[in-house]
Amino acid sequence: MALKRLALVGVGLVGSAVLLRMACSAKLAIKLIDGDIITKKDAYANGIFVEADAEHVTFKANAAHRFLLAHNLSLDTESVPFYIGENNIDRVLEGVDLVIDATDNAQTRNLLNRWCIENSKPLLISSVSGNRAFFYVSDGENACFNCISRNVTLTDPNCTIASVKTATVLADAIAKEVLKLPFGDRPHKFVSINARSNEVAAYTLLKDPSCSVCGDIRKNEKEKSLFVQVCSGGIKVSLQRKLSIKTLLPLFKSYDPSVSDDYLLLRNGGRSILVSKFGDFLFTGYSTGSVRKILAMVSNLSSP
């Protein structure tokens, strides 16, 4: 998969250091997402913001965007100067190939983790506290953030304070990893860094099958939620998304179809399937097992 569009969530000390490293090395499109404004402390520490930014209300995302434009760096950036949440995450992250979490905020991180698992997008999580830092790329094949964090505390419940040196070492390591991703390299490692001793350790983390975000239980729950009603009269299922009636037809060649603009009725002996363009199904004469098989076939179809 070619990675072209990144979302950088958090343009603080770590986020802006990562941004600077990537700006010099790659032609990428990056959404800069951060609702924070610049304080005096930020202006001194991060290399992108200037002292004048702290004298009036300046959003970090806007200032980083302005910096990259002013220096004519090769990055194509878009500023998103507000916080990401349940109600705007789909809109904000639409079309993104990789999400980089540089927030050190457990709530945002859990939200990003869930979204990335549900949308099959890789998530790079980073965290820094004092001399210690870590980063981790979760891509759906290995442990997700919830698999790890439900067993250990990785982030300080209070806001963590990063040292500039640790943030720099972390940003170097992250940029190196991210720039490898477009070439098909998929790091499956949890990388822990001690910036004082320069020790770096990498671990492979396996999925936790009982994880409520990426585990098997979750998949079953998701499938269950498609079934609206199962009774003797029939099985009602809702895909909760629109379907193109025309693309369904070739899948049901042995059926006798009646087609209209809004629905498709498929008859096969004494059994029938009524499909609406809104993705609702009524199966008559089918077992839940055969409905599942049909849904597996249909769910690969794209929306109109």
Ligand SMILES: [Zn+2]
């Ligand atoms: Zn998980």
